[in-house]
Amino acid sequence: VDQDHTVTKRFVEKLANSGLRSTTQRQHVYTVLLETTDHPTAEDIFIRTKQTMPDISIATVYNCLDALVKCDLVRQVKINRGATRYCPNMREHCHFFCEECGKVYDVDLMAKGVRSLVRLPDGFTLTQAEVSLKGLCQFCASVTS
Numbered sequence: 165v166d167q168d169h170t171v172t173k174r175f176v177e178k179l180a181n182s183g184l185r186s187t188t189q190r191q192h193v194y195t196v197l198l199e200t201t202d203h204p205t206a207e208d209i210f211i212r213t214k215q216t217m218p219d220i221s222i223a224t225v226y227n228c229l230d231a232l233v234k235c236d237l238v239r240q241v242k243i244n245r246g247a248t249r250y251c252p253n254m255r256e257h258c259h260f261f262c263e264e265c266g267k268v269y270d271v272d273l274m275a276k277g278v279r280s281l282v283r284l285p286d287g288f289t290l291t292q293a294e295v296s297l298k299g300l301c302q303f304c305a306s307v308t309s
């Protein structure tokens with residue numbers, strides 16, 4: 165109960181900082197995302213959200229996701245040309261895409277983070293760094309080997 169309360173408070177604050185209102189739908193979509201670790205697409209989120217909020221439309225889900233991204237509660241993950249996926253883990257991490265099952269896993273970075281991997285030309289400012297990895301997850305690797 166306490167944790168729920170903290171999540172809600174942080175949620176309302178984050179939205180307010182970006183000039184956005186906390187709505188039941190936004191909160192619901194965020195809760196659905198927090199319950200996942202598989203980096204769902206907007207469509208996946210729509211299907212899951214509908215289970216407990218049958219009236220919600222896909223347009224509303226997109227609108228909620230936009231708001232959550234704008235206020236830094238959720239980040240977008242783009243892998244190849246596939247549909248945009250969403251990740252509620254805001255710690256610095258990178259994504260591992262399994263070519264066999266199509267799942268996207270969070271992978272922790274070594275202490276220094278992505279910045280330490282690149283040498284930026286003079287005068288460049290980095291605002292975002294992304295590393296994406298591809299291969300086989302532990303489950304798929306054990307089946308094929």
Ligand SMILES: [Zn+2]
Pocket residue numbers: 262263264265266267300301302303304305
């Ligand atoms: Zn896999």
Ligand SMILES: [Zn+2]
Pocket residue numbers: 203251252253257258259269270
């Ligand atoms: Zn992630």
